[in-house]
Amino acid sequence: MKLFTSEQILKIEEETIKIEKIHSLNLMERAAEALKSQIIEDYKNCEKVFIFCGNGNNGGDGFALARLLHYEFFNVKIFCDLENLNFKENAKINFNDLKKIKDISINDFSEVEKFKIDKNDLVIDALFGIGLNRKIEGKSGELVNILNEINAIKIAVDIPSGLFSDEITPDDFIIFKADKTVSFQFWKKAFLYPETGKFCGEIKILDIGLSHKIIDSEISRNFIIDDILIISIYKKRNDFSNKGNFGNSVIIAGSHGKIGAAVLATKAALRSGSGLIFTISPECGNFILQTSAPEAMFINGGENHITNIELPKNAVCGIGPGLGTDEETEKCVLNFLKNQTKPLVIDADALNIISKNKSILKSIPENSILTPHPKEFERLFGITQNSFDRTDLALKMAKELKLIIVLKDHHTQIITPQQDVFYNITGNSGMAKGGSGDVLTGILTSLLSQKYSSKNAAIFGVWLHGKAGDFAAEKSSKESLLPVDLIKKIGKVFKYIQD
Ligand SMILES: NC(=O)C1=CN([C@@H]2O[C@H](COP(=O)(O)OP(=O)(O)OC[C@H]3O[C@@H](n4cnc5c(N)ncnc54)[C@H](O)[C@@H]3O)[C@@H](O)[C@H]2O)[C@@H](O)CC1
Ligand SMILES: Nc1ncnc2c1ncn2[C@@H]1O[C@H](COP(=O)(O)OP(=O)(O)O)[C@@H](O)[C@H]1O
Ligand SMILES: [K+]
Missing domain, CATH: 3.40.50.10260 (YjeF N-terminal domain)
Structure with missing residues (x-):
């Protein structure tokens, strides 16, 4: 609309x-x-x-x-x-x-x-x-x-x-x-x-x-994300398909004490349709990840924090949740970002690392999706007087850097290099809890791996994430809603679109 x-x-x-x-x-x-x-x-x-x-x-x-x-x-x-x-x-x-x-x-x-x-x-x-x-x-x-x-x-x-x-x-x-x-x-x-x-x-x-x-x-150039738009974006799964048709999602996340972020992103990616999911996390998370998300494959990226990123073939990556900002991780992430050519999903600590090393922004592959919350946005691009001005600054940066900026908020905005703004109206304050953003990273990475364009992955993923939150809040309450509940409702959201 x-x-x-x-x-x-x-x-x-x-x-x-x-x-x-x-x-x-x-x-x-x-x-x-x-x-x-x-x-x-x-x-x-x-x-x-x-x-x-x-x-x-x-x-x-x-x-x-x-x-x-x-x-x-x-x-x-x-x-x-x-x-x-x-x-x-x-x-x-x-x-x-x-x-x-x-x-x-x-x-x-x-x-x-x-x-x-x-x-x-x-x-x-x-x-x-x-x-x-x-x-x-x-x-x-x-x-x-x-x-x-x-x-x-x-x-x-x-x-x-x-x-x-x-x-x-x-x-x-x-x-x-x-x-x-x-x-x-x-x-x-x-x-x-x-x-x-x-x-x-x-x-x-x-x-x-x-x-x-x-x-x-x-x-x-401004739109509300409504059901009509989502139905036009959604790609029905072909009956004659195999896991190779739905992409390889790679979640690069977690550090000692923050393996939960990797688990949430991984599980959300698993529930969002990707063919294969790999999680690159430090060894200390191996057992946790393998037991909580056995469908995903673990790739060792270090001991207690990520120091080394080795990608499987045809990887589509989401990087950031719970990485921490250890110096070794910082070096590794910067090196990784420099060498990528395909669009990435970049969130949380990966954004914080970029904020400390702003020159790297120009090396990020075109059409990558950045998902800052207001504080992360401020660290990346500077303070604005108000949230209307924040949109204007995000429009400028999206154009300059050829990136998709997902400005997370009650009404999250997807801002494109072509200067369109898509406002999301799903989601609720029950999602204002640590871990909700990790779930979004998993969803976005999964959609990107299934060959949704960056713009469509961002629009669809943000809407889906909010809709899952609304279904979850209906069931219990906003107070007790947990990020894992969002993951449980992803299936219901896909069913809602199909019906
Ligand atoms: N244009 C149409 O055909 C329709 C308009 N509709 C209604 O019309 C509204 C817009 O009507 P208007 O354009 O008449 O605008 P308003 O009803 O908002 O009134 C504006 C009038 O008040 C004056 N004004 C503005 N700010 C003022 C202030 N702070 N103190 C004192 N006076 C002030 C303006 O000079 C103008 O004359 C819509 O919001 C909607 O409710 C609906 O009836 C649907 C159809
Ligand atoms: N009041 C709210 N209404 C709707 N959505 C919200 C609300 N609060 C948070 N969210 C959503 O939850 C997610 C939180 O992300 P983020 O702040 O990065 O969390 P985390 O740091 O736990 O990863 C975002 O997608 C945001 O849009
Ligand atoms: K009024």
């Missing part, structure tokens, strides 16, 4: 109106209908609904929603800035329609504190949408501050008021803090970054029937 700027969304809306020969009011009605259905689905037992409307089209959505919910027997109360009714056209039409309904009370923002709002009531923010272009101040600002203190179920229409949709919002802005954001047709960048996403709560995207023809022709 493409990710668009607010400017592009507006353009798509306008062109949809043109080619479908509808009035813009129809789109607002579609948006309100979709909102109404979602609210009925999620909160049908909720009694009172307090809707706060601005003067723009976001406010218009709020007025139209109020009318529709009223006809569904909800007790609706409307709030707007009665001292400054300066509506855009469609908001005005919907406001006037609403005034005809006697049972809906229309109140000024300043009256909010006169009402008793209960924790089971709905507070709906239709103040500002993607048209916000400055800080919320004055009466609206005071209102948002009051709403943020109220204990109720808080829903933002399209985007929490106060957030810019395409860029970082300054720290001093007043922003509505939603439990859920119900947004129209597209994800917005603001939902995907930690600084801004924290205001959005759960995200629900509603189809309001914008023209697919127009959406397809509108260019974007």
Whole structure:
């Protein structure tokens, strides 16, 4: 699914109106209908609904929603800035329609504190949408501050008021803090970054029937990884195949005390479809690896840490988990990196070693996949002001070095040398535990060995890893989720794609 700027969304809306020969009011009605259905689905037992409307089209959505919910027997109360009714056209039409309904009370923002709002009531923010272009101040600002203190179920229409949709919002802005954001047709960048996403709560995207023809022709370099993309990437296994057809994955990982990282990466590679798996690890891990992952072949790479890397034939390598940064390992890893020609997966301590020896970056084979978490990224490429800027820096580095950068986060980004950004929306905070990244390295190496392109291996692998995490969290809880549980769910994810 493409990710668009607010400017592009507006353009798509306008062109949809043109080619479908509808009035813009129809789109607002579609948006309100979709909102109404979602609210009925999620909160049908909720009694009172307090809707706060601005003067723009976001406010218009709020007025139209109020009318529709009223006809569904909800007790609706409307709030707007009665001292400054300066509506855009469609908001005005919907406001006037609403005034005809006697049972809906229309109140000024300043009256909010006169009402008793209960924790089971709905507070709906239709103040500002993607048209916000400055800080919320004055009466609206005071209102948002009051709403943020109220204990109720808080829903933002399209985007929490106060957030810019395409860029970082300054720290001093007043922003509505939603439990859920119900947004129209597209994800917005603001939902995907930690600084801004924290205001959005759960995200629900509603189809309001914008023209697919127009959406397809509108260019974007930013994408959400969705099921359609994954199904287009997934390669079905040929019945007449043998282990030679699915590549030789080589996991280079582990040191004394960190053999677990090698085990996790190895097991994840085994579960992700590779034909043969080799693990290069120090001798101290031999017994552990052979007993915990007997399908993999052990290659001795040293005594207590890796000092020597000898690859089997046709190796596709993932290097880094639990290697440690012993001087001998550092030398060995640098020497290894210098001499590779095929794309690699590079993670964890291999990234830390590169950070200390940045000149090696230029020797890394083109289209290798680097998987830094935010700290590792910082060590590699420097500090940025915020996570939006981090994406920009990663884009620059991916292009310069011809590498795929997987920026690991709640919404991990896959950044390509061609300057595309793919945002992942699977995964959950249960995965925020030591060892989850090792599992990802195993998955990515396995997919790369099966001849997925680097870009597709990264997109597919990151999505699969997160989806496995979601399946695992469904079963138990985020608190008790372990990286091994991710590995156990990889099979279920493949089944999900095949079905
Ligand atoms: N364009 C369309 O056809 C549709 C738009 N929809 C809704 O329309 C919204 C966008 O509507 P608008 O473009 O009217 O934008 P908004 O409703 O976000 O309102 C923006 C208006 O407020 C002003 N403004 C911006 N920031 C302000 C601030 N901090 N303080 C005071 N005034 C401020 C702007 O100058 C503009 O007039 C979407 O988010 C969505 O909710 C939906 O109804 C679907 C259809
Ligand atoms: N809150 C979260 N939501 C979604 N995914 C997460 C979250 N926290 C961590 N993850 C995922 O778990 C993995 C953690 O990787 P990393 O930090 O390298 O862990 P480790 O150091 O244990 O290998 C990444 O793929 C990351 O995207
Ligand atoms: K809003």
